[in-house]
Amino acid sequence: MKEKFHVAVVGATGEVGRTMLDILAQRKFPIAELHALASARSEGMKLDYGDGKVTVEVLDDFDFEGIDIVLSSAGGSISKQFAPRAVEAGAVVIDNTSAFRYDDDVPLIVPEVNPGEVEKGRKRGLIANPNCSTIQLVVALKPIYDAVGIERINIATYQSVSGGGKKGIEELAEQSARLLNGQDFEAKVHPKQIAFNILPHIDEFQDNGYTREEMKLVWETRKILGDQSILVNPTAARVPVFYGHSEAVHLETEEKLSADGARKLLSASPGIIVLDERKAGGYATAVTEGAQNDAVYVSRIREDLTHPRGLDFWVVSDNIRKGAALNSVQIAELLVAP
Numbered sequence: 001m002k003e004k005f006h007v008a009v010v011g012a013t014g015e016v017g018r019t020m021l022d023i024l025a026q027r028k029f030p031i032a033e034l035h036a037l038a039s040a041r042s043e044g045m046k047l048d049y050g051d052g053k054v055t056v057e058v059l060d061d062f063d064f065e066g067i068d069i070v071l072s073s074a075g076g077s078i079s080k081q082f083a084p085r086a087v088e089a090g091a092v093v094i095d096n097t098s099a100f101r102y103d104d105d106v107p108l109i110v111p112e113v114n115p116g117e118v119e120k121g122r123k124r125g126l127i128a129n130p131n132c133s134t135i136q137l138v139v140a141l142k143p144i145y146d147a148v149g150i151e152r153i154n155i156a157t158y159q160s161v162s163g164g165g166k167k168g169i170e171e172l173a174e175q176s177a178r179l180l181n182g183q184d185f186e187a188k189v190h191p192k193q194i195a196f197n198i199l200p201h202i203d204e205f206q207d208n209g210y211t212r213e214e215m216k217l218v219w220e221t222r223k224i225l226g227d228q229s230i231l232v233n234p235t236a237a238r239v240p241v242f243y244g245h246s247e248a249v250h251l252e253t254e255e256k257l258s259a260d261g262a263r264k265l266l267s268a269s270p271g272i273i274v275l276d277e278r279k280a281g282g283y284a285t286a287v288t289e290g291a292q293n294d295a296v297y298v299s300r301i302r303e304d305l306t307h308p309r310g311l312d313f314w315v316v317s318d319n320i321r322k323g324a325a326l327n328s329v330q331i332a333e334l335l336v337a338p
Contacts, residue, residue: 011074132323149254244286
């Protein structure tokens with residue numbers, strides 16, 4: 001088994017790509033050689049990596065021969081173009097887009113939930129990173145699912161603009177500044193004003209009236225937990241928050257689980273911090289706990305007033321870190337574990 005590995009980060013200049021570089025350095029991933037890949041317009045750019053810098057290379061020209069692991073977050077169409085080439089060269093690609101998530105032979109992995117799937121990914125040469133909102137949800141669901149089963153999930157997500165990329169972040173900042181200064185603006189990235197507003201719409205509408213973002217929660221939750229019988233009823237909204245997704249989760253379990261029982265299960269589970277005090281401020285929020293942190297936070301744990309086996313709770317996490325970059329690096333750590 002190798003002690004150090006050749007790693008390439010695709011989409012290195014984006015929000016997720018830069019965070020991948022930060023986390024690789026922070027977690028001291030055993031790297032022999034690191035390549036930061038992006039489009040030709042970014043060639044030669046210097047990106048932070050630990051105490052040093054890494055120079056951006058052009059993805060289109062890059063030879064993946066000798067690369068062990070590729071961490072990718074550059075858009076689905078780009079992944080479909082380069083990923084087969086990287087796999088053929090012998091690399092294992094961990095892809096952050098939706099390009100391969102629903103392929104039967106490509107595992108969809110959250111290390112705290114289904115780490116055993118990594119061997120399937122190693123053989124296939126391709127592993128899909130789930131959608132950010134799904135990741136934090138299933139981390140919170142897993143201990144409850146294992147203990148008492150889950151029949152039905154009602155979930156409403158309140159997703160930050162960083163989930164839509166750099167342009168979404170810039171639009172929220174610009175609109176907020178203009179509104180506070182009495183200036184006009186035009187909504188370009190989001191379909192309506194996002195500053196001081198909530199949009200009940202993320203991604204494209206499907207024939208059933210749900211958006212694709214909402215259907216990702218259905219498809220991916222079932223695939224990751226390995227249970228197609230779970231009923232998932234989602235609503236996804238975009239909120240004027242820069243970083244961190246929040247979720248209101250309502251479960252119907254197969255067996256009764258008390259709020260205290262759920263609190264104990266979740267507190268003992270990897271990747272989760274329970275912050276659940278019944279007082280003002282005794283809960284996690286996207287801004288104060290989620291952003292810039294690695295954990296999935298669970299708060300407001302209580303028993304449903306309307307169902308004998310119902311549980312309600314609030315889930316918060318950083319969508320760029322745990323929802324994308326960190327989860328990818330954790331998968332890579334499973335790949336290289338002795």
